[in-house]
Amino acid sequence: MTPEIITVLAVLVFAVLLFIFEWVRVDVVGIIMMVLLPLLGLVTPQQAISGLSSNAVVSIIAVIIIGAGLDKTGVMNSMARVILRFAGKSESRIMTLIAGTVALISGFMQNIGAAALFLPAAKRIGNQTGVPVGRLLMPMGFCAIIGGCLTLVGSSPLILLNDLMVVGGKKYEAFGLFSVTPVGLLLVAAALLYFILLGRFILPNRSEDESSGPMSSILTGTYNNVGSLFELAVPADWRNDAPLKALDLRPIYFCTLVAICRENGKQHIFAPLPDEIIRPGDQIVVVGPQEFVEHLAEDLGWELRPELTTFAEELSPNNAGIMEGIVTPRSEFMGKTIAELRIRERFQVSPLAIFRGEKIFVSGLSDIIIESGDALLLHGRWEMFHMLKGLPDLVFTETVKGELLRTDKAKIALMWLAVSLVMILGFHVQLSIALLTGALGMVLTKVLTIDEAYQSVDWMTVFLLGGLIPLGMAFENTGAAKFIADTIMAALGTPSALVLLAVIGVLTSFFTLVASNVGATVLLVPLSMNMALNAGVDPRVAALTVAVAASNTFVLPTHQVNALIMRPGGYRTIDYVKSGAGMTVLYMVVMLSALMLFY
Helix, strand or coil: CCHHHHHHHHHHHHHHHHHHHCCCCHHHHHHHHHHHHHHCCCCCHHHHHHHHHCHHHHHHHHHHHHHHHHHHCCHHHHHHHHHHHHHCCCHHHHHHHHHHHHHHHHCCCCHHHHHHHHHHHHHHHHHHHCCCCHHHHHHHHHHHHHHCCCCCCCCHHHHHHHHHCEECCEECCCCCCCCCHHHHHHHHHHHHHHHHHHHHHHCCCCCCCCCCCCCCHHHHHHCCCCCEEEEEECCCCCCCCCEHHHHCHHHHHCCEEEEEEECCCCEEEECCCCCCECCCCCEEEEEECHHHHHHHHHHHCCEECCCCCCCCCCCCCCCEEEEEEEECCCCCCCCCEHHHHCHHHHHCEEEEEEEECCEEECCCHHHCECCCCCEEEEEEEHHHHHHHHCCCCEEECCCCCCCCCCHHHHHHHHHHHHHHHHHHHCCCCCHHHHHHHHHHHHHHCCCCCHHHHHHHCCHHHHHHHHHHHHHHHHHHHCCHHHHHHHHHHHHHCCCCHHHHHHHHHHHHHHHHHHCCHHHHHHHHHHHHHHHHHHHCCCHHHHHHHHHHHCCCCCCCCCCHHHHHHHCCCCCCHHHHHHHHHHHHHHHHHHHHHHHHHHC
16 A cells, blocks of 8 residues: 555545534535645646536536526426426425436436436425425435436446446447336335435435525514414305405404405406405415414304415415515605505505514504604515515515516527537537536526526535545545455455445445546446456446446535535535435445346
8 A cells, every 4th residue: 555545545534524524614625625635746736626627517517507597487487386286295295206307307317417407496396385495305316316327328437338348358248228227217216215214314304495484584583473374265155345444354353465366366466455355256365373364264254274275386485475674764655654655556565564663563554654764574476575675765684585587588498408408418519518508598698697697506516526526536546446446356255246246336336425436437347347257247247236336425415416405405414424324225235136136
Protein backbone atom coordinates (compact mmCIF):
# COMPACT_ATOMS: atom_id res chain seq x y z
CA MET A 1 0.00 0.00 0.00
CA THR A 2 1.56 3.29 -1.14
CA PRO A 3 1.53 6.56 0.86
CA GLU A 4 -0.81 8.03 -1.77
CA ILE A 5 -3.35 5.22 -1.23
CA ILE A 6 -3.20 5.70 2.57
CA THR A 7 -3.71 9.46 2.12
CA VAL A 8 -6.71 9.14 -0.18
CA LEU A 9 -8.34 6.62 2.17
CA ALA A 10 -7.79 9.06 5.06
CA VAL A 11 -9.42 11.84 3.02
CA LEU A 12 -12.35 9.53 2.28
CA VAL A 13 -12.83 8.76 5.99
CA PHE A 14 -12.62 12.49 6.74
CA ALA A 15 -15.30 13.27 4.13
CA VAL A 16 -17.62 10.55 5.44
CA LEU A 17 -17.23 11.87 9.02
CA LEU A 18 -18.09 15.38 7.79
CA PHE A 19 -21.23 14.00 6.14
CA ILE A 20 -22.33 11.98 9.15
CA PHE A 21 -21.65 14.49 11.95
CA GLU A 22 -22.55 17.56 9.85
CA TRP A 23 -19.76 19.74 11.26
CA VAL A 24 -20.16 21.83 8.10
CA ARG A 25 -22.89 21.97 5.45
CA VAL A 26 -22.64 19.36 2.69
CA ASP A 27 -21.72 21.84 -0.05
CA VAL A 28 -18.83 23.06 2.13
CA VAL A 29 -17.63 19.43 2.25
CA GLY A 30 -17.49 19.56 -1.56
CA ILE A 31 -15.44 22.78 -1.49
CA ILE A 32 -13.10 21.29 1.15
CA MET A 33 -12.45 18.34 -1.20
CA MET A 34 -11.71 20.74 -4.09
CA VAL A 35 -9.09 22.50 -1.95
CA LEU A 36 -7.66 19.59 0.05
CA LEU A 37 -7.09 17.05 -2.75
CA PRO A 38 -4.75 19.22 -4.92
CA LEU A 39 -2.89 20.50 -1.83
CA LEU A 40 -2.12 16.88 -0.91
CA GLY A 41 -1.04 16.15 -4.48
CA LEU A 42 -3.77 13.55 -5.03
CA VAL A 43 -5.23 15.33 -8.06
CA THR A 44 -3.99 18.15 -10.29
CA PRO A 45 -5.45 21.66 -9.78
CA GLN A 46 -7.26 21.26 -13.09
CA GLN A 47 -8.84 17.98 -11.95
CA ALA A 48 -9.83 19.53 -8.61
CA ILE A 49 -12.13 22.06 -10.25
CA SER A 50 -13.09 19.95 -13.27
CA GLY A 51 -16.13 18.67 -11.41
CA LEU A 52 -17.83 22.04 -11.80
CA SER A 53 -17.68 21.68 -15.59
CA SER A 54 -18.34 17.94 -15.72
CA ASN A 55 -21.06 16.50 -17.91
CA ALA A 56 -23.06 15.47 -14.83
CA VAL A 57 -23.00 18.86 -13.06
CA VAL A 58 -23.74 20.88 -16.21
CA SER A 59 -26.57 18.46 -17.01
CA ILE A 60 -28.04 19.01 -13.53
CA ILE A 61 -27.93 22.80 -13.92
CA ALA A 62 -29.60 22.60 -17.34
CA VAL A 63 -32.29 20.12 -16.35
CA ILE A 64 -33.21 22.16 -13.25
CA ILE A 65 -33.68 25.20 -15.49
CA ILE A 66 -35.87 23.15 -17.86
CA GLY A 67 -37.91 21.94 -14.87
CA ALA A 68 -38.27 25.54 -13.65
CA GLY A 69 -39.55 26.53 -17.09
CA LEU A 70 -42.14 23.77 -17.06
CA ASP A 71 -43.19 24.84 -13.56
CA LYS A 72 -43.38 28.54 -14.51
CA THR A 73 -45.74 27.79 -17.41
CA GLY A 74 -48.12 25.66 -15.35
CA VAL A 75 -47.15 22.32 -16.93
CA MET A 76 -46.25 20.89 -13.52
CA ASN A 77 -49.59 22.10 -12.18
CA SER A 78 -51.31 19.99 -14.82
CA MET A 79 -49.09 17.00 -14.02
CA ALA A 80 -49.84 17.36 -10.31
CA ARG A 81 -53.56 17.55 -11.11
CA VAL A 82 -53.41 14.27 -13.05
CA ILE A 83 -51.52 12.49 -10.27
CA LEU A 84 -53.97 13.74 -7.62
CA ARG A 85 -56.93 12.62 -9.73
CA PHE A 86 -55.67 9.03 -9.51
CA ALA A 87 -54.04 9.10 -6.06
CA GLY A 88 -56.42 11.33 -4.09
CA LYS A 89 -54.90 12.34 -0.75
CA SER A 90 -53.52 8.96 0.26
CA GLU A 91 -49.83 9.36 1.09
CA SER A 92 -48.93 5.83 0.00
CA ARG A 93 -50.79 6.13 -3.32
CA ILE A 94 -49.27 9.55 -4.05
CA MET A 95 -45.78 8.27 -3.21
CA THR A 96 -46.23 5.11 -5.29
CA LEU A 97 -47.56 6.98 -8.32
CA ILE A 98 -44.82 9.65 -8.27
CA ALA A 99 -41.96 7.23 -7.56
CA GLY A 100 -43.22 4.62 -10.04
CA THR A 101 -43.65 7.19 -12.82
CA VAL A 102 -40.18 8.63 -12.25
CA ALA A 103 -38.68 5.12 -12.23
CA LEU A 104 -40.31 4.36 -15.59
CA ILE A 105 -39.02 7.60 -17.13
CA SER A 106 -35.54 6.92 -15.70
CA GLY A 107 -35.42 3.77 -17.78
CA PHE A 108 -35.18 5.88 -20.93
CA MET A 109 -33.38 9.02 -19.80
CA GLN A 110 -30.77 9.95 -17.20
CA ASN A 111 -32.15 9.46 -13.68
CA ILE A 112 -31.10 12.97 -12.61
CA GLY A 113 -33.18 14.38 -15.46
CA ALA A 114 -36.29 12.42 -14.49
CA ALA A 115 -35.95 13.40 -10.82
CA ALA A 116 -35.33 17.08 -11.58
CA LEU A 117 -38.31 17.30 -13.93
CA PHE A 118 -40.66 15.77 -11.35
CA LEU A 119 -39.27 17.72 -8.38
CA PRO A 120 -41.57 20.78 -8.83
CA ALA A 121 -44.65 18.57 -9.29
CA ALA A 122 -43.83 16.52 -6.17
CA LYS A 123 -43.40 19.70 -4.12
CA ARG A 124 -46.72 21.09 -5.38
CA ILE A 125 -48.52 17.84 -4.57
CA GLY A 126 -47.02 17.79 -1.07
CA ASN A 127 -48.11 21.36 -0.39
CA GLN A 128 -51.59 20.78 -1.77
CA THR A 129 -52.28 17.56 0.12
CA GLY A 130 -50.46 18.38 3.34
CA VAL A 131 -48.14 15.38 2.93
CA PRO A 132 -44.64 16.48 4.04
CA VAL A 133 -42.44 16.87 0.98
CA GLY A 134 -39.71 14.93 2.77
CA ARG A 135 -41.93 11.83 2.66
CA LEU A 136 -42.28 12.05 -1.12
CA LEU A 137 -38.89 13.12 -2.44
CA MET A 138 -36.72 10.34 -1.01
CA PRO A 139 -38.85 7.50 -2.47
CA MET A 140 -38.95 9.45 -5.73
CA GLY A 141 -35.16 9.91 -5.70
CA PHE A 142 -34.39 6.28 -4.83
CA CYS A 143 -36.76 5.03 -7.55
CA ALA A 144 -35.20 7.45 -10.05
CA ILE A 145 -31.82 5.83 -9.33
CA ILE A 146 -33.23 2.29 -9.50
CA GLY A 147 -35.25 3.09 -12.65
CA GLY A 148 -31.97 3.40 -14.53
CA CYS A 149 -31.80 -0.44 -14.37
CA LEU A 150 -34.99 -0.91 -16.42
CA THR A 151 -33.21 -0.68 -19.78
CA LEU A 152 -29.66 -0.74 -21.07
CA VAL A 153 -29.81 3.03 -21.76
CA GLY A 154 -31.12 4.06 -18.34
CA SER A 155 -27.79 4.61 -16.59
CA SER A 156 -24.20 5.29 -17.59
CA PRO A 157 -22.82 1.93 -16.27
CA LEU A 158 -25.36 -0.03 -18.33
CA ILE A 159 -24.66 2.10 -21.41
CA LEU A 160 -20.94 1.26 -21.05
CA LEU A 161 -21.48 -2.40 -20.24
CA ASN A 162 -21.37 -3.98 -23.71
CA ASP A 163 -18.21 -2.07 -24.68
CA LEU A 164 -16.38 -3.26 -21.55
CA MET A 165 -17.15 -6.98 -21.89
CA VAL A 166 -13.81 -7.92 -23.43
CA VAL A 167 -11.46 -10.41 -21.73
CA GLY A 168 -8.24 -11.73 -23.27
CA GLY A 169 -9.11 -10.17 -26.61
CA LYS A 170 -12.48 -11.97 -26.72
CA LYS A 171 -15.59 -9.80 -26.94
CA TYR A 172 -18.58 -11.42 -25.28
CA GLU A 173 -22.15 -11.41 -26.60
CA ALA A 174 -23.80 -8.04 -26.00
CA PHE A 175 -26.89 -7.61 -23.86
CA GLY A 176 -30.06 -6.35 -25.55
CA LEU A 177 -31.95 -3.14 -24.68
CA PHE A 178 -34.40 -4.94 -22.38
CA SER A 179 -32.14 -7.77 -21.13
CA VAL A 180 -31.93 -6.15 -17.70
CA THR A 181 -35.65 -5.21 -17.50
CA PRO A 182 -36.80 -8.20 -15.34
CA VAL A 183 -34.16 -7.34 -12.75
CA GLY A 184 -35.05 -3.64 -12.87
CA LEU A 185 -38.78 -4.28 -12.47
CA LEU A 186 -38.20 -6.44 -9.37
CA LEU A 187 -35.92 -3.79 -7.88
CA VAL A 188 -38.47 -0.99 -8.46
CA ALA A 189 -41.29 -3.13 -7.01
CA ALA A 190 -39.16 -3.97 -3.96
CA ALA A 191 -38.35 -0.28 -3.39
CA LEU A 192 -42.02 0.74 -3.60
CA LEU A 193 -43.03 -1.99 -1.14
CA TYR A 194 -40.17 -0.97 1.17
CA PHE A 195 -41.47 2.60 1.41
CA ILE A 196 -45.16 1.61 1.56
CA LEU A 197 -44.54 -0.74 4.49
CA LEU A 198 -41.73 1.08 6.33
CA GLY A 199 -41.99 4.67 5.07
CA ARG A 200 -43.75 5.98 8.18
CA PHE A 201 -40.84 4.76 10.34
CA ILE A 202 -37.83 5.74 8.21
CA LEU A 203 -38.89 8.89 6.34
CA PRO A 204 -38.62 12.31 8.01
CA ASN A 205 -41.50 14.77 8.30
CA ARG A 206 -39.30 17.78 7.68
CA SER A 207 -39.51 19.88 4.53
CA GLU A 208 -38.25 23.24 3.35
CA ASP A 209 -41.68 24.80 3.86
CA GLU A 210 -42.70 25.92 7.33
CA SER A 211 -46.38 25.35 6.88
CA SER A 212 -48.66 23.68 4.37
CA GLY A 213 -51.79 25.50 5.60
CA PRO A 214 -53.23 28.83 4.43
CA MET A 215 -51.22 30.78 7.03
CA SER A 216 -47.55 30.54 8.01
CA SER A 217 -46.55 29.43 11.50
CA ILE A 218 -45.44 33.02 12.29
CA LEU A 219 -48.86 34.47 11.44
CA THR A 220 -50.64 31.61 13.19
CA GLY A 221 -48.90 32.64 16.42
CA THR A 222 -50.34 36.16 16.10
CA TYR A 223 -53.75 35.45 14.58
CA ASN A 224 -54.44 32.04 16.08
CA ASN A 225 -58.15 32.83 16.53
CA VAL A 226 -58.76 33.67 12.88
CA GLY A 227 -59.20 30.00 12.03
CA SER A 228 -58.69 28.04 8.82
CA LEU A 229 -60.40 27.25 5.52
CA PHE A 230 -63.65 25.27 5.45
CA GLU A 231 -65.86 24.33 2.53
CA LEU A 232 -69.66 24.22 2.85
CA ALA A 233 -72.38 23.13 0.43
CA VAL A 234 -75.58 25.19 0.20
CA PRO A 235 -78.55 22.79 -0.16
CA ALA A 236 -80.78 22.84 -3.24
CA ASP A 237 -83.78 23.92 -1.13
CA TRP A 238 -82.04 27.04 0.23
CA ARG A 239 -84.45 29.98 0.00
CA ASN A 240 -82.95 33.28 1.08
CA ASP A 241 -82.56 36.22 -1.27
CA ALA A 242 -80.85 38.42 1.29
CA PRO A 243 -77.41 39.73 0.28
CA LEU A 244 -74.28 38.29 1.86
CA LYS A 245 -73.87 41.21 4.27
CA ALA A 246 -77.35 40.55 5.69
CA LEU A 247 -76.31 37.05 6.81
CA ASP A 248 -73.95 38.64 9.38
CA LEU A 249 -71.40 35.85 9.06
CA ARG A 250 -68.62 37.92 10.60
CA PRO A 251 -70.44 39.59 13.53
CA ILE A 252 -72.20 36.39 14.60
CA TYR A 253 -69.84 33.58 13.59
CA PHE A 254 -66.47 35.41 13.20
CA CYS A 255 -66.29 33.87 9.70
CA THR A 256 -65.33 35.45 6.37
CA LEU A 257 -66.67 34.09 3.09
CA VAL A 258 -63.74 34.05 0.64
CA ALA A 259 -64.96 32.07 -2.39
CA ILE A 260 -68.09 30.80 -4.14
CA CYS A 261 -68.44 28.09 -6.80
CA ARG A 262 -71.67 27.82 -8.76
CA GLU A 263 -73.16 26.44 -11.98
CA ASN A 264 -71.53 23.03 -11.43
CA GLY A 265 -68.06 24.47 -11.20
CA LYS A 266 -68.29 26.73 -14.25
CA GLN A 267 -68.17 29.96 -12.22
CA HIS A 268 -65.70 30.72 -9.43
CA ILE A 269 -66.01 33.95 -7.47
CA PHE A 270 -63.10 34.91 -5.22
CA ALA A 271 -63.50 37.59 -2.51
CA PRO A 272 -67.26 37.97 -3.20
CA LEU A 273 -68.79 41.42 -2.63
CA PRO A 274 -71.15 42.12 0.30
CA ASP A 275 -74.06 42.44 -2.14
CA GLU A 276 -73.55 38.91 -3.53
CA ILE A 277 -76.53 36.59 -3.00
CA ILE A 278 -75.98 32.97 -1.98
CA ARG A 279 -77.85 30.66 -4.34
CA PRO A 280 -79.09 27.06 -3.93
CA GLY A 281 -76.39 24.54 -4.85
CA ASP A 282 -73.47 26.95 -4.27
CA GLN A 283 -70.23 25.60 -2.85
CA ILE A 284 -68.64 28.19 -0.56
CA VAL A 285 -65.40 28.54 1.40
CA VAL A 286 -65.13 30.46 4.65
CA VAL A 287 -62.22 31.32 6.94
CA GLY A 288 -63.06 30.99 10.61
CA PRO A 289 -62.61 29.02 13.85
CA GLN A 290 -63.90 25.46 13.44
CA GLU A 291 -66.42 25.59 16.30
CA PHE A 292 -68.01 28.75 14.88
CA VAL A 293 -68.07 27.28 11.36
CA GLU A 294 -69.89 24.24 12.75
CA HIS A 295 -72.49 26.53 14.41
CA LEU A 296 -72.85 28.46 11.14
CA ALA A 297 -73.50 25.24 9.19
CA GLU A 298 -76.02 24.03 11.76
CA ASP A 299 -77.90 27.34 11.97
CA LEU A 300 -78.12 27.94 8.22
CA GLY A 301 -78.63 24.32 7.23
CA TRP A 302 -75.46 24.17 5.12
CA GLU A 303 -73.39 20.98 4.83
CA LEU A 304 -69.85 21.25 6.24
CA ARG A 305 -67.42 19.25 4.11
CA PRO A 306 -64.61 17.33 5.89
CA GLU A 307 -62.05 18.98 3.59
CA LEU A 308 -61.77 21.25 0.58
CA THR A 309 -63.08 19.41 -2.48
CA THR A 310 -64.41 21.88 -5.05
CA PHE A 311 -61.64 24.34 -4.17
CA ALA A 312 -58.95 21.72 -3.41
CA GLU A 313 -56.70 23.09 -6.14
CA GLU A 314 -57.72 26.76 -6.46
CA LEU A 315 -57.28 27.46 -2.73
CA SER A 316 -54.48 24.98 -2.02
CA PRO A 317 -51.29 26.44 -0.48
CA ASN A 318 -49.76 26.29 -3.95
CA ASN A 319 -52.23 28.83 -5.27
CA ALA A 320 -53.64 30.86 -2.37
CA GLY A 321 -53.09 31.74 1.26
CA ILE A 322 -53.15 34.39 3.98
CA MET A 323 -50.75 37.34 4.07
CA GLU A 324 -50.18 40.24 6.46
CA GLY A 325 -49.62 43.65 4.89
CA ILE A 326 -48.47 46.79 6.76
CA VAL A 327 -50.01 50.08 5.59
CA THR A 328 -47.22 52.46 4.52
CA PRO A 329 -47.16 56.24 5.21
CA ARG A 330 -47.61 56.85 1.45
CA SER A 331 -50.56 54.49 1.13
CA GLU A 332 -53.84 55.63 -0.41
CA PHE A 333 -55.48 53.37 2.21
CA MET A 334 -54.86 55.95 4.97
CA GLY A 335 -57.92 57.80 6.16
CA LYS A 336 -60.34 55.53 4.33
CA THR A 337 -62.41 52.54 5.37
CA ILE A 338 -62.11 49.11 3.73
CA ALA A 339 -65.62 49.63 2.32
CA GLU A 340 -64.51 52.89 0.66
CA LEU A 341 -61.35 51.28 -0.72
CA ARG A 342 -63.35 48.43 -2.35
CA ILE A 343 -60.48 46.02 -1.61
CA ARG A 344 -62.50 42.93 -2.56
CA GLU A 345 -63.65 44.37 -5.86
CA ARG A 346 -60.30 45.88 -6.91
CA PHE A 347 -57.84 43.24 -5.69
CA GLN A 348 -59.98 40.08 -5.17
CA VAL A 349 -58.64 39.59 -1.64
CA SER A 350 -60.74 39.17 1.49
CA PRO A 351 -59.92 41.16 4.68
CA LEU A 352 -59.86 38.84 7.71
CA ALA A 353 -58.54 41.07 10.52
CA ILE A 354 -56.86 44.37 11.35
CA PHE A 355 -54.03 44.47 13.89
CA ARG A 356 -53.54 47.92 15.47
CA GLY A 357 -51.40 48.50 18.53
CA GLU A 358 -52.15 45.61 20.85
CA LYS A 359 -55.64 44.89 19.47
CA ILE A 360 -56.85 42.56 16.73
CA PHE A 361 -60.17 43.48 15.11
CA VAL A 362 -62.06 40.68 13.34
CA SER A 363 -65.52 42.23 13.20
CA GLY A 364 -66.81 45.51 11.80
CA LEU A 365 -63.78 45.79 9.50
CA SER A 366 -65.67 47.64 6.76
CA ASP A 367 -66.18 50.69 9.00
CA ILE A 368 -62.68 50.96 10.52
CA ILE A 369 -60.68 53.94 9.21
CA ILE A 370 -57.24 52.73 8.14
CA GLU A 371 -54.17 54.34 9.73
CA SER A 372 -50.48 54.18 8.85
CA GLY A 373 -48.86 51.16 10.49
CA ASP A 374 -52.04 49.08 10.60
CA ALA A 375 -51.54 45.41 9.75
CA LEU A 376 -54.17 44.00 7.40
CA LEU A 377 -54.65 40.23 7.35
CA LEU A 378 -55.84 39.27 3.87
CA HIS A 379 -56.80 36.03 2.13
CA GLY A 380 -56.44 35.67 -1.61
CA ARG A 381 -54.75 33.99 -4.52
CA TRP A 382 -51.00 34.48 -4.85
CA GLU A 383 -51.24 36.31 -8.17
CA MET A 384 -53.36 39.00 -6.49
CA PHE A 385 -50.76 39.43 -3.76
CA HIS A 386 -48.04 39.70 -6.38
CA MET A 387 -50.05 42.50 -7.96
CA LEU A 388 -50.51 44.23 -4.58
CA LYS A 389 -46.80 43.82 -3.88
CA GLY A 390 -46.04 46.11 -6.80
CA LEU A 391 -48.10 48.96 -5.29
CA PRO A 392 -46.80 51.42 -2.63
CA ASP A 393 -49.76 50.84 -0.30
CA LEU A 394 -48.75 47.70 1.59
CA VAL A 395 -45.50 46.08 2.69
CA PHE A 396 -45.93 42.37 3.27
CA THR A 397 -44.28 40.89 6.34
CA GLU A 398 -43.40 37.65 4.51
CA THR A 399 -42.30 36.72 1.03
CA VAL A 400 -45.28 36.29 -1.25
CA LYS A 401 -45.46 32.65 -2.27
CA GLY A 402 -46.45 31.35 -5.66
CA GLU A 403 -45.67 33.18 -8.85
CA LEU A 404 -47.35 34.63 -11.89
CA LEU A 405 -47.57 31.71 -14.29
CA ARG A 406 -46.93 32.21 -17.98
CA THR A 407 -49.47 29.65 -19.15
CA ASP A 408 -49.32 31.02 -22.70
CA LYS A 409 -45.74 29.71 -22.90
CA ALA A 410 -46.60 26.13 -21.86
CA LYS A 411 -46.41 24.70 -25.39
CA ILE A 412 -43.09 26.45 -26.00
CA ALA A 413 -41.67 25.00 -22.75
CA LEU A 414 -42.80 21.50 -23.75
CA MET A 415 -41.29 22.03 -27.20
CA TRP A 416 -37.84 22.76 -25.73
CA LEU A 417 -38.09 19.70 -23.48
CA ALA A 418 -38.93 17.63 -26.57
CA VAL A 419 -36.01 19.17 -28.47
CA SER A 420 -33.61 18.13 -25.69
CA LEU A 421 -34.99 14.58 -25.55
CA VAL A 422 -34.83 14.17 -29.35
CA MET A 423 -31.21 15.37 -29.33
CA ILE A 424 -30.33 12.85 -26.59
CA LEU A 425 -32.27 9.82 -27.82
CA GLY A 426 -32.39 10.44 -31.57
CA PHE A 427 -29.09 12.12 -32.37
CA HIS A 428 -27.00 10.90 -29.36
CA VAL A 429 -25.87 14.44 -28.54
CA GLN A 430 -23.98 14.60 -25.23
CA LEU A 431 -26.42 14.96 -22.36
CA SER A 432 -25.11 18.30 -21.04
CA ILE A 433 -25.16 19.95 -24.49
CA ALA A 434 -28.65 18.68 -25.32
CA LEU A 435 -30.09 19.84 -22.00
CA LEU A 436 -28.28 23.20 -22.21
CA THR A 437 -29.91 23.66 -25.62
CA GLY A 438 -33.34 23.22 -24.04
CA ALA A 439 -32.49 25.52 -21.12
CA LEU A 440 -31.12 28.21 -23.44
CA GLY A 441 -34.16 27.90 -25.69
CA MET A 442 -36.45 28.60 -22.74
CA VAL A 443 -34.53 31.77 -21.92
CA LEU A 444 -34.42 32.99 -25.54
CA THR A 445 -38.17 32.40 -26.03
CA LYS A 446 -38.90 34.17 -22.70
CA VAL A 447 -40.33 31.15 -20.89
CA LEU A 448 -37.91 32.24 -18.15
CA THR A 449 -35.79 35.32 -17.70
CA ILE A 450 -32.08 34.70 -17.30
CA ASP A 451 -32.32 35.87 -13.66
CA GLU A 452 -35.12 33.35 -12.99
CA ALA A 453 -32.97 30.64 -14.57
CA TYR A 454 -30.04 31.47 -12.26
CA GLN A 455 -32.32 31.62 -9.21
CA SER A 456 -33.85 28.21 -9.97
CA VAL A 457 -30.51 26.37 -9.69
CA ASP A 458 -29.66 24.86 -6.31
CA TRP A 459 -26.01 25.84 -6.09
CA MET A 460 -25.53 23.75 -2.95
CA THR A 461 -26.06 20.66 -5.10
CA VAL A 462 -23.66 21.96 -7.74
CA PHE A 463 -20.77 22.50 -5.31
CA LEU A 464 -21.43 19.23 -3.46
CA LEU A 465 -21.09 17.23 -6.66
CA GLY A 466 -18.29 19.44 -7.98
CA GLY A 467 -16.21 18.45 -4.95
CA LEU A 468 -17.07 14.74 -4.93
CA ILE A 469 -16.07 14.16 -8.55
CA PRO A 470 -12.35 14.92 -7.92
CA LEU A 471 -12.49 12.58 -4.90
CA GLY A 472 -13.42 9.80 -7.32
CA MET A 473 -10.54 10.88 -9.59
CA ALA A 474 -8.14 10.67 -6.64
CA PHE A 475 -9.22 7.08 -6.00
CA GLU A 476 -8.36 6.17 -9.58
CA ASN A 477 -5.18 8.34 -9.86
CA THR A 478 -3.58 6.80 -6.77
CA GLY A 479 -4.56 3.23 -7.61
CA ALA A 480 -6.56 2.96 -4.36
CA ALA A 481 -9.61 1.56 -6.15
CA LYS A 482 -7.60 -1.13 -7.98
CA PHE A 483 -5.65 -2.01 -4.83
CA ILE A 484 -8.82 -2.62 -2.79
CA ALA A 485 -10.48 -4.60 -5.59
CA ASP A 486 -7.40 -6.76 -6.22
CA THR A 487 -6.91 -7.45 -2.50
CA ILE A 488 -10.51 -8.60 -2.00
CA MET A 489 -10.60 -10.69 -5.16
CA ALA A 490 -7.29 -12.37 -4.26
CA ALA A 491 -8.64 -13.25 -0.81
CA LEU A 492 -11.71 -14.96 -2.28
CA GLY A 493 -9.88 -17.88 -3.85
CA THR A 494 -12.41 -19.91 -5.88
CA PRO A 495 -15.84 -18.97 -4.50
CA SER A 496 -19.30 -20.24 -5.49
CA ALA A 497 -21.34 -18.27 -8.01
CA LEU A 498 -23.55 -16.68 -5.34
CA VAL A 499 -20.62 -15.68 -3.12
CA LEU A 500 -18.72 -14.25 -6.09
CA LEU A 501 -21.67 -12.17 -7.28
CA ALA A 502 -22.37 -10.98 -3.71
CA VAL A 503 -18.77 -9.81 -3.26
CA ILE A 504 -18.81 -8.09 -6.67
CA GLY A 505 -22.08 -6.37 -5.73
CA VAL A 506 -20.80 -5.15 -2.36
CA LEU A 507 -17.51 -3.96 -3.86
CA THR A 508 -19.27 -2.08 -6.65
CA SER A 509 -21.72 -0.50 -4.21
CA PHE A 510 -18.84 0.74 -2.06
CA PHE A 511 -16.93 2.26 -4.99
CA THR A 512 -20.11 3.86 -6.35
CA LEU A 513 -20.65 5.63 -3.02
CA VAL A 514 -17.17 7.13 -2.84
CA ALA A 515 -16.23 7.45 -6.51
CA SER A 516 -18.18 7.71 -9.75
CA ASN A 517 -20.41 4.86 -10.89
CA VAL A 518 -18.71 5.06 -14.29
CA GLY A 519 -15.26 4.73 -12.72
CA ALA A 520 -16.40 1.78 -10.63
CA THR A 521 -17.85 0.08 -13.70
CA VAL A 522 -14.78 0.63 -15.89
CA LEU A 523 -12.53 -0.75 -13.13
CA LEU A 524 -14.60 -3.70 -11.95
CA VAL A 525 -16.18 -5.17 -15.13
CA PRO A 526 -12.91 -6.61 -16.52
CA LEU A 527 -11.77 -7.61 -13.01
CA SER A 528 -15.04 -9.39 -12.16
CA MET A 529 -15.17 -11.17 -15.53
CA ASN A 530 -11.67 -12.56 -14.97
CA MET A 531 -12.65 -13.74 -11.49
CA ALA A 532 -15.82 -15.32 -12.90
CA LEU A 533 -13.83 -17.26 -15.50
CA ASN A 534 -11.49 -18.56 -12.78
CA ALA A 535 -14.49 -19.59 -10.63
CA GLY A 536 -16.38 -21.22 -13.52
CA VAL A 537 -19.16 -18.60 -13.45
CA ASP A 538 -20.68 -16.94 -16.54
CA PRO A 539 -18.56 -13.76 -16.99
CA ARG A 540 -21.48 -11.92 -18.63
CA VAL A 541 -23.50 -12.27 -15.41
CA ALA A 542 -20.56 -10.97 -13.38
CA ALA A 543 -20.31 -7.94 -15.67
CA LEU A 544 -24.07 -7.33 -15.42
CA THR A 545 -23.82 -7.53 -11.62
CA VAL A 546 -21.31 -4.66 -11.65
CA ALA A 547 -23.49 -2.50 -13.93
CA VAL A 548 -26.64 -3.05 -11.85
CA ALA A 549 -24.90 -2.75 -8.46
CA ALA A 550 -23.51 0.61 -9.58
CA SER A 551 -26.99 2.01 -8.87
CA ASN A 552 -26.95 0.77 -5.26
CA THR A 553 -26.04 4.12 -3.76
CA PHE A 554 -28.49 5.22 -1.08
CA VAL A 555 -26.77 5.65 2.30
CA LEU A 556 -25.00 8.96 1.57
CA PRO A 557 -26.05 12.05 -0.41
CA THR A 558 -23.18 11.46 -2.85
CA HIS A 559 -25.26 10.36 -5.82
CA GLN A 560 -26.44 13.20 -8.08
CA VAL A 561 -30.13 12.46 -7.41
CA ASN A 562 -29.64 12.22 -3.63
CA ALA A 563 -27.80 15.55 -3.68
CA LEU A 564 -30.57 17.12 -5.78
CA ILE A 565 -33.40 16.28 -3.37
CA MET A 566 -31.47 16.98 -0.17
CA ARG A 567 -32.44 20.62 0.36
CA PRO A 568 -36.03 20.53 -1.02
CA GLY A 569 -36.75 17.50 1.17
CA GLY A 570 -35.16 19.07 4.24
CA TYR A 571 -32.94 16.00 4.60
CA ARG A 572 -29.83 15.53 6.69
CA THR A 573 -27.17 12.89 6.13
CA ILE A 574 -28.63 10.75 8.92
CA ASP A 575 -31.91 10.53 6.97
CA TYR A 576 -30.07 8.89 4.07
CA VAL A 577 -28.39 6.49 6.49
CA LYS A 578 -31.74 5.52 8.07
CA SER A 579 -33.62 5.03 4.82
CA GLY A 580 -30.68 3.98 2.68
CA ALA A 581 -29.24 1.24 4.90
CA GLY A 582 -32.32 -0.95 4.58
CA MET A 583 -32.69 -0.05 0.90
CA THR A 584 -29.06 -1.04 0.24
CA VAL A 585 -29.51 -4.48 1.81
CA LEU A 586 -32.88 -5.02 0.08
CA TYR A 587 -31.40 -3.95 -3.26
CA MET A 588 -28.54 -6.41 -2.90
CA VAL A 589 -30.83 -9.31 -1.93
CA VAL A 590 -33.32 -8.67 -4.76
CA MET A 591 -30.56 -8.07 -7.32
CA LEU A 592 -28.73 -11.30 -6.49
CA SER A 593 -31.96 -13.31 -6.37
CA ALA A 594 -33.07 -11.93 -9.75
CA LEU A 595 -29.68 -12.55 -11.37
CA MET A 596 -29.59 -16.14 -10.08
CA LEU A 597 -33.21 -16.64 -11.22
CA PHE A 598 -33.01 -15.15 -14.71
CA TYR A 599 -29.36 -15.72 -15.65
